[in-house]
Amino acid sequence: MGLFKKMMASVGIGATKIDTVLDSENLVAGAEVTGHFEIKGGNVEQNIDKIYINVMTKYEKTVEDEEGEESSYRTDYNLQVIDVPVEKVVEPGDELSIPFSFVLDAQTPIPTEKFPVWLDTGLDIKNAIDPGDKDIIAVAPHPYMQIVLKALEKLGFVLTEINNQEADFKWKHPFVxxxxxxxxxxxxxxxxxxxxxxxxxxxxxxxxxxEVDRRANGLLGVFAEAMDLDESEVLLEIGEEDLEQGVDYVAEGIKNFIEQYI
Structure with missing residues (x-):
């Protein structure tokens, strides 16, 4: 009977279970995340070497077939891996609570329904299927980006679409x-x-x-739009000292910058 239980646990039946509990649901890119793991023993003794958290998201990848036709699909991507050493023997019926903390990647994307962000938590148990836990999370942008978005809102802009697109240039992650x-x-x-x-x-x-997409005005504007001359791609760097001046100050700086390209 003991051997049968071990075999069942190795394929995930009657195995140790894990649940990730966050101290706060209000997560922010670049800020500390704290919480604890709730571990419940299964039907047999199991050795846990470590617990891992994968911070996951999705992005859109483009592929080209032999005839040059392009198509796109969404693929999972691991933004960040956090390993928590444990090295514990979990007996049947044991209930353990193990705290954890880590700093969320500053470049964690703003989640959407199409491009969610989630925590994929699992136990490193030898010779067994990982009894994982998946938790969709809400993540606010990095505080720097929050100031920029508020500044753009003050200038009358409304955020209409968010996409995680495959990057065709060097970037921290394979998407932007x-x-x-x-x-x-x-x-x-x-x-x-x-x-x-x-x-x-x-x-x-x-x-x-x-990328500034100018509104076409008159015949010359229509011509410029057709020739893609109505768009300008420019780089704006905003330092921490400027950001600390607040939303109004940043909004005025962005306004002056955009006006150079329209």
């Missing part, structure tokens, strides 16, 4: 998060169709790659 914003009111409502942003959190501030 692209934000699309449209002017609903304010200084740019009659001069811009939209802004597209890529952002990178760096030491001492952030970098914004901004």
């Amino acid at each position: 998060q692209e934000l699309e914003l449209k002017p609903q009111d304010g200084a740019f409502v009659n001069s811009l169709d939209e802004l597209e942003l890529l952002y990178n959190i760096v030491d001492g501030g952030l970098k914004l790659w901004i």
